[in-house]
Amino acid sequence: MTFIHKRRVEFRDTDAAGIVHFSVFFPMMEEAEHAALRHVGLSVMSPDNTEGHLTWPRVSASCDYVAAARFEDLLDICVTVAKIGTTSVTYSFQFKRGDETLANGKITAVCCMWQPGKPLAKQPIPPEIRAAIESL
Numbered sequence: 001m002t003f004i005h006k007r008r009v010e011f012r013d014t015d016a017a018g019i020v021h022f023s024v025f026f027p028m029m030e031e032a033e034h035a036a037l038r039h040v041g042l043s044v045m046s047p048d049n050t051e052g053h054l055t056w057p058r059v060s061a062s063c064d065y066v067a068a069a070r071f072e073d074l075l076d077i078c079v080t081v082a083k084i085g086t087t088s089v090t091y092s093f094q095f096k097r098g099d100e101t102l103a104n105g106k107i108t109a110v111c112c113m114w115q116p117g118k119p120l121a122k123q124p125i126p127p128e129i130r131a132a133i134e135s136l
Contacts, residue, residue: 003039003079003136005032009071020069026061029093029105032077036091040132044109052115054129059088063105073097081136087111087122089133 013024037043044056069075075095082092093105111129112120125133 001080001136003032003036005035005077005079007031007075007077009069009073009075011071014071018071020073022063022065025063025065025095025103025105028075028077028095029061029063029091029107032079032093033091033107036079036136037133040135042129042132052113052118054123054126055112055114055120056089056109057112057120058107058109060090060108061106063093063103065103067100067102069095069097069102075102079136081133082106084125084130084133086124089125 007028009020013020013028015021034044045053075097078094078096080092080094081089083090088108088110090106090108093103093107094101095103095105110122111125113123114120
């Protein structure tokens with residue numbers, strides 16, 4: 001299944017030529033990931049409490065560019081789960097303007113427990129969270 005996040009290219013996203021700067025695709029992927037997770041009732045950071053919470057630091061991010069996105073373009077950012085492991089998930093992102101593919105990206109995030117005064121600790125993805133992610 002694919003989740004589609006719609007986003008209009010803002011002026012702040014572009015360079016002097018009116019083309020989306022390559023670096024902007026990374027926050028757009030993260031924005032689409034967050035929207036997809038909210039769609040299935042999740043967040044990249046579970047509610048904070050005094051004992052700690054789950055968080056999903058990124059360990060890899062990439063983007064390949066095919067065609068220029070420009071100011072005012074309405075983009076469809078298609079989010080799919082490319083791979084889900086024991087402790088990590090890799091999302092694929094396809095940036096489209098209509099039927100035209102503009103870019104393809106990937107982000108890999110690792111499930112970690114954050115606790116006050118301790119380093120992040122990688123942990124298996126809890127079953128209920130795994131099921132929600134797999135529903136994407």
